[in-house]
Amino acid sequence: MGRQLKQPSHEKRIFTERIVFSIVVVLLVFALLLSRYFYLQVIKHESYKIQAEQNKIKITRIAPTRGLIYDRNGTLLAENVTTYRLEVTAEKTTNLEQELLAITQLVSIEDELMAELKEQLKFNPVFKPLVIKPKLTEQEVARFAVNQHRFPGFAIQPYLNRRYLFPVEFSHLIGYVGKINQAEYAAQDPSIYAKDEYFGKTGLEKYYEQQLHGEPGQLVTEINAQGKQLTQRIQQPPNNGTHLYLTIDVALQKAAYQAFGDETGAAIAVNPQNGEILAMVSKPGYDTNQFISGISQKNYDELANSPDKPLFDRSIKGGYEPGSTIKPYMALAGLYHQLITPEYTMYSNGYYQLPKQKRRYHDWKQGGHGQVNLVNSLAESVNVFFYDLAYKLGIDRIHDFLAPFQFGQLTGIDVAGEKKGILPSRQWKQANRNMIWFPGETVITGIGQGYFVITPIQMAQALSVLASQGKFNPLHTVKQDLSPKELPFKIADQDWATVHDGMTAVINAPNGTARSIKSKAYLIAGKSGTSQVYGKREEDIYKKNEELPKHLRNHALFIAFAPAEQPEIAVVVVAEHGVSGTRAAAPIAKSIIQSYMQANHSLLAEDNE
Amino acid sequence: MNKRFFTYMPDPTLMILLLLLISYGLVVLYSAGGIVLVERQAVRLGLGLLALYLITQIRPERFEQFSPLIYVGSVMLLIAVFFFGISVKGAQRWLDLGISIQPSELCKISLPMMVAWIFRHTALPPNWKYLTIAAVVIGICAGLIYKQPDLGTAILVAASGLFVVFLAGISWRLIIGLLVFAAASIPVMWQFLHEYQKQRVLMFLNPESDPLNYGWNIIQSKIAIGSGGFWGKGWTEGSQTQLDFLPEHSTDFILSVLSEEFGFFGVLLLFLLYALIILRCFFIAQQAKNTYNRLLCGALTLIFFVYITINAGMISGVLPVVGVPLPLVSYGGTSMLTLLASFGIITAVHSHKKLIQQ
Numbered sequence: 028m029g030r031q032l033k034q035p036s037h038e039k040r041i042f043t044e045r046i047v048f049s050i051v052v053v054l055l056v057f058a059l060l061l062s063r064y065f066y067l068q069v070i071k072h073e074s075y076k077i078q079a080e081q082n083k084i085k086i087t088r089i090a091p092t093r094g095l096i097y098d099r100n101g102t103l104l105a106e107n108v109t110t111y112r113l114e115v116t117a118e119k120t121t122n123l124e125q126e127l128l129a130i131t132q133l134v135s136i137e138d139e140l141m142a143e144l145k146e147q148l149k150f151n152p153v154f155k156p157l158v159i160k161p162k163l164t165e166q167e168v169a170r171f172a173v174n175q176h177r178f179p180g181f182a183i184q185p186y187l188n189r190r191y192l193f194p195v196e197f198s199h200l201i202g203y204v205g206k207i208n209q210a211e212y213a214a215q216d217p218s219i220y221a222k223d224e225y226f227g228k229t230g231l232e233k234y235y236e237q238q239l240h241g242e243p244g245q246l247v248t249e250i251n252a253q254g255k256q257l258t259q260r261i262q263q264p265p266n267n268g269t270h271l272y273l274t275i276d277v278a279l280q281k282a283a284y285q286a287f288g289d290e291t292g293a294a295i296a297v298n299p300q301n302g303e304i305l306a307m308v309s310k311p312g313y314d315t316n317q318f319i320s321g322i323s324q325k326n327y328d329e330l331a332n333s334p335d336k337p338l339f340d341r342s343i344k345g346g347y348e349p350g351s352t353i354k355p356y357m358a359l360a361g362l363y364h365q366l367i368t369p370e371y372t373m374y375s376n377g378y379y380q381l382p383k384q385k386r387r388y389h390d391w392k393q394g395g396h397g398q399v400n401l402v403n404s405l406a407e408s409v410n411v412f413f414y415d416l417a418y419k420l421g422i423d424r425i426h427d428f429l430a431p432f433q434f435g436q437l438t439g440i441d442v443a444g445e446k447k448g449i450l451p452s453r454q455w456k457q458a459n460r461n462m463i464w465f466p467g468e469t470v471i472t473g474i475g476q477g478y479f480v481i482t483p484i485q486m487a488q489a490l491s492v493l494a495s496q497g498k499f500n501p502l503h504t505v506k507q508d509l510s511p512k513e514l515p516f517k518i519a520d521q522d523w524a525t526v527h528d529g530m531t532a533v534i535n536a537p538n539g540t541a542r543s544i545k546s547k548a549y550l551i552a553g554k555s556g557t558s559q560v561y562g563k564r565e566e567d568i569y570k571k572n573e574e575l576p577k578h579l580r581n582h583a584l585f586i587a588f589a590p591a592e593q594p595e596i597a598v599v600v601v602a603e604h605g606v607s608g609t610r611a612a613a614p615i616a617k618s619i620i621q622s623y624m625q626a627n628h629s630l631l632a633e634d635n636e
Numbered sequence: 637m638n639k640r641f642f643t644y645m646p647d648p649t650l651m652i653l654l655l656l657l658i659s660y661g662l663v664v665l666y667s668a669g670g671i672v673l674v675e676r677q678a679v680r681l682g683l684g685l686l687a688l689y690l691i692t693q694i695r696p697e698r699f700e701q702f703s704p705l706i707y708v709g710s711v712m713l714l715i716a717v718f719f720f721g722i723s724v725k726g727a728q729r730w731l732d733l734g735i736s737i738q739p740s741e742l743c744k745i746s747l748p749m750m751v752a753w754i755f756r757h758t759a760l761p762p763n764w765k766y767l768t769i770a771a772v773v774i775g776i777c778a779g780l781i782y783k784q785p786d787l788g789t790a791i792l793v794a795a796s797g798l799f800v801v802f803l804a805g806i807s808w809r810l811i812i813g814l815l816v817f818a819a820a821s822i823p824v825m826w827q828f829l830h831e832y833q834k835q836r837v838l839m840f841l842n843p844e845s846d847p848l849n850y851g852w853n854i855i856q857s858k859i860a861i862g863s864g865g866f867w868g869k870g871w872t873e874g875s876q877t878q879l880d881f882l883p884e885h886s887t888d889f890i891l892s893v894l895s896e897e898f899g900f901f902g903v904l905l906l907f908l909l910y911a912l913i914i915l916r917c918f919f920i921a922q923q924a925k926n927t928y929n930r931l932l933c934g935a936l937t938l939i940f941f942v943y944i945t946i947n948a949g950m951i952s953g954v955l956p957v958v959g960v961p962l963p964l965v966s967y968g969g970t971s972m973l974t975l976l977a978s979f980g981i982i983t984a985v986h987s988h989k990k991l992i993q994q
Contacts, residue, residue, distance in 0.1 A: 032759060033757070033758070033759050033760070033927075034759065038759075038760045038805070038927060039930075041760060041761065041805035042760075042803060042805065042921075042922065042930050042931075042934070043922055044805075045802065045803050045805060045934070046803075046918050046921060046922050046934060049803075049918065049934070049937075049938060050914075050915065050918060053911065053914055053941050054911065056941075056945055057907050057910070057911055060907070060945065060948050060949060060952070060954075061903065061904065061907055063949075063952050063954055064861065064895065064900055064903045064948075064952060065900060067858060067861045067862040067895075067952060068861060068862055068864055068865055068866060068895065068899060068900040068903070069865070069866055069900055071862050072862055072863070072864075072865045072866070074862070075858065075859050075861070075862025075863045076862070076863045076865065078859045078862075078863065079859050079860070079862075079863035079875055079876055080863075080875075082856075082859060082875070082876070082879075082881055085880070085881065086852060117672060118669065118670055118672060118673075210784070213784065213786060214830065216830070250879065
């Protein structure tokens, strides 16, 4: 259809016709509305008049009590304590400005906060109480009580304040609650939430918000014709929030946090037989209690801008290269696809080359490891063995084998905020880098380098499957019955056993890379890894890690489980900028395992070092 | 410069009607919330009327010229809310800034402006090409607001755009087709509602099922209205209001207060004022000199009418509860400012046309 010409008179006629139609609609709708009001106010007047006269019952909301959080042995982790806050209802004050000024003599309010309050009062509906100060001290409560008559619009209200008993160790796992914000409130059922309630902001508090919150009850107040209160009764008690019973052991959680010393990073300990997470820390933590009644901007900025990133939950959001900790899985893939056998050997001369290519892929040991089989290659972490294996497998088979272990997938852990990460594949590279996959990239994938972005929780889920020889129990932090999943392929028992042997050799064989954490009392199986840190400048690449500033040093990784024959605990440790897995991460893993073994088996403490 | 800027007086007929309505509202507000509320509302009204006066000075060609810019600006603000609204530390921050309300409120003006702009030069009724563009423009705005999530405002904003399409003269067959389609898609839409939204609708069908929350509010509101009778209980004498049975009586439920204290007579008076304002605005729209001005004024008037209908229907129990204030009467700054600004556009269209005729 070509461009039509405007016909002003015709258009004006159409418009007038529409306006006339609109007027008819408006008048008709108004007439209908008025007839509704006429019906209510004139025809049904008598009945409503009687109802108004008899109206003496008011229904108000009783807030539910937030569920408590316990560890696996019933130790309290998060509780509610009765606290008092000062509120003002602008409508009921006689001179708001003056009274606000006078109140500061009874209750300390910083000037900065006062300015903010005055700003808030402008937006707050006058008939709604506004909190002036949460968490009053006992002295403040007492001082105000004596002077109450001077402040008609002001009142002290008791309320339940969330308190965390181990705020630093559990800062990321449990998370914290804060005042519900507009966006959060808008997405909730207003018959369940009030506008000034707590709402889980991070961690378990967020993930289990609905269960922890509960449902409000109804309070019925009877008043007389003058509005005086006569009686009060609970019409419907609130449905309090349910308590959470975690699979976490508070002692192990504390031990894991302390094992880091000054290092930063993350550690996760799980029971591979049932998927229960025993400890899950991200270091450094921070004091979550300061968030509950609103953290000051200064303190918040300090946390947000700290180079150690305490607010960042490394355990489920931190993305790392798995480094050599991927080797046990590569070994499994090789055995499964029958590219290698336990007896198969190859010669490591220190580097690996693809056919007809110049580039050399190096072993970490100059001159190589000599003739090695699979178990040796795991024990000594022989790169060349895995370069070759990866090349034989090809990227597609590697991807399809690793994905079911949850590498680069959401594990579905019951803590809010999990990140997906990246498991490299042809498709991923095409979609995200718009480039084809190069064979050299397959080679370094064999030692866990390249495009990998894996979170500690993914490593823990994979390790749990590996340690239990194929039992796929979804990881969780709150006690519950989850049906086990299954790997889409069946790996033979002796293949699992071979890889376990290799991992046991890492710690217990004379040539193992992590001999230093060997225990006399029980067998530990494990694997170290190094996760490269990018962003180094050109001239820094050839420097030794020790010569670099700390934030450019490589991350240290360690995965381990014990006892090797019948694993009860599997541990993943990431020590950021710890340089090498054996040096920085392995001792942390050992320390966590040792705490567990001491607590659960009558072991002598002497084995410790 | 002064001369140029202050020579346009807003249409006196419309101004007198608006001032009558506003004064009536303040009288009711005094009873509902006391002198503190009246003082604050008066300050906002002052600002709003000043805005109306200043907007009247702008030549309508400027609105037309800047329509796309204003539209893109408000869409960007909507996106900004989407991204930054939640990541800001706590709740208070973004409420303090007031950003959370502004962009969607702004859309109630900028969207009809944009749709009218699309149709400004094309032959009317618009062909499919222009209708598609209009649908996209409306969809973006309403979709972003729906995602906030604010279904009620999203529907109202979409309506403000659709009114322009209606006034542009699309065929009745198409209108009926759209209405049938909308009715047919209700069961599909139902799936996308939040649980509480579903409950509100169910509650509306059977208010006694939810005695604590909205159902209770509506029951109390109906008692307030009905007990008012023909002449009302008298100013500040309404027991429902004064004894706090009525919820949010200075904002969404202010018409219940009016009904209780001034009776059916008071309601009649209010609707008379509203009807006269609407008629006057339609008259201005009809007299406007070009397509853009006509469509914009007409759509702004229709959305004003829709607000009145929703609020009056909601509090008397014939429409489900959506948080829509009673235009120019309910306590609250944002909606007041937006409404007076849109009346400013209407008076601008009227005043500038007159001078050109001379």
